[in-house]
Amino acid sequence: MTEYTSLEKIRLAKIEALRAEGIEPFPHRAERTHTSAQAIAAFEKVEKDTSQAAPAEVNAMLVGRLRAVRQMGKITFAHIEDGDGRIQLFLRANNLGEDKLDFFNRIFDLGDFIQATGFIFRTRTGEVTLHVQDFKMLAKAVSPLPAAKDETTEAGQVIRHAALEDADLRARQRYADLAVNPEVRQVFRTRAAILRALRQFLDERGFLEVETPILQPIYGGAAARPFVTHHNQLKQDLYLRISFELYLKRLLVGNLERVYEIGRDFRNEGVSYKHNPEFTQLEFYSAYADYLQVMELTEQMVAYVAEKVLGRCKVTYQGHELDFTPPWQRLEMRQGLKETAGIDIAAHPTAESLFAAIQKTGRMPDAQATRGKLIDFLVSEFLEPTLIQPTFLYDYPRDISPLSKSKPGDPLTVERFEAYVAGFELCNAFTELNDPLDQEQRFLEMGRDYKADDEEKHPMDEDYLRAMRYGMPPNGGFGMGVDRLIMLFTDKHSIRDVLLFPQLRSEE
């Protein structure tokens, strides 16, 4: 049974009062002739038109949520907010009748949805306002919104008073956050625009958008722990995908030359300011391309999205001025580590030798780490923090890249790059391994096993190998955490701020 606060009980009583007067507090239908912005624009257009002796009257029926009410005896001012913005309502006893004005003052609360009819005029202080001749309750708000009050200073600066700020509450009750913080709505409009621009860019270049299974019998394409579920009728465990990679590359075998997918990946790992258990991933694969071509496509794509969404290639992120204008800086991993860590990884072909070299720097890597993991450690310790401007870090160690093609003449290195921006990884791409024999060997090196009944071992994806054996064209592939791109373009430090409903511990 819901427990109501004293504030809610007052509002519930108003619902009762409405019903007692034969008025439905939650009517089925609403009508509107203009949005708030349309009404203001229509009025301003008529106002500017000097061809008529007297400006034509602009009548409007508006809807929205009550966000401010100022009662002044025989008149009341209010503001409503709709999808387009805000507009002021003016209610006067002369025009409405005292009973009707009293009814408004008595029944309506902040947060209620209202439909108001009247004509548009400009108040003495110059605000375009609806002179209300009639109004109707559209939906009563039982609970008061976590109130935010705005103050517009003479400089035009908006100061929000008593805004909803508690980070947990804002994420948990995103509906309330959205209702009272307009800039949060803007973040999600930007998010939609970014997704639209990404699709547009890829569609224009002949990529086919596809959808592959979220429920997978064998997960792969990344190193992450999966979520496990179970299909009752098939009597089989299934995994929520951690990547789309292996399914998209099967499509290249099927002669679809350029494919992409935008969707959710699920990783059963720690939650942090840049990790959510489910997140939006973009992957594309392009037959006959290598990682250098994918690099060019990447910088073009991100710059395209920036231009489309923000109208510029320069972005301020957490105090950094980032410039996404191509070409981005290219940095060979070996060279970058020479410069920042003072270690030439090519001089250390074994984990033992590299481990000893790292120890001399005073850092303490995991003693069990493979050579690749040690290099990864060096990158995150020395290199990553220095990569603020968009940078392609390329040529990765082979043993941490089981799906990438080796670099000719360098068996320890693969043709792979990651783009770093503002110190974090934005995307990951490589010349894809298309040799089924090499691929099988790599899987075996990773500890994949043909005995699928062994709980500890990750089973071999035999179907993927079978697909490869039919022949996979040489191709370049790309994966990007879309949420991180959105963080960059909306200047948000936490992934939670760009997800409508981020993962949180359940209440109670």
Place this chain on the structure above:
RNA sequence: GGGCGCGUAGCUCAACGGUAGAGCAGUGGCCUUUUAAGCCAUUGGUUGAGAGUUCGAGCCUCUCCGCGCUCACCA
């Protein structure tokens, strides 16, 4: 999981170990061009939960719960 920090009215925040407060919201009243409207009055609290120290705990100690930041983990 580790470290640091936070949790007080619907919202934003105060309160030296000594009577739990303010603004906004709410309620009642005045007010016919306001816009954080104003003025007068007023309601609202198991100070996250529990235990302890103390004459006395919002404050100190412990346990638990929740959250934030951060580190670790995350090819």
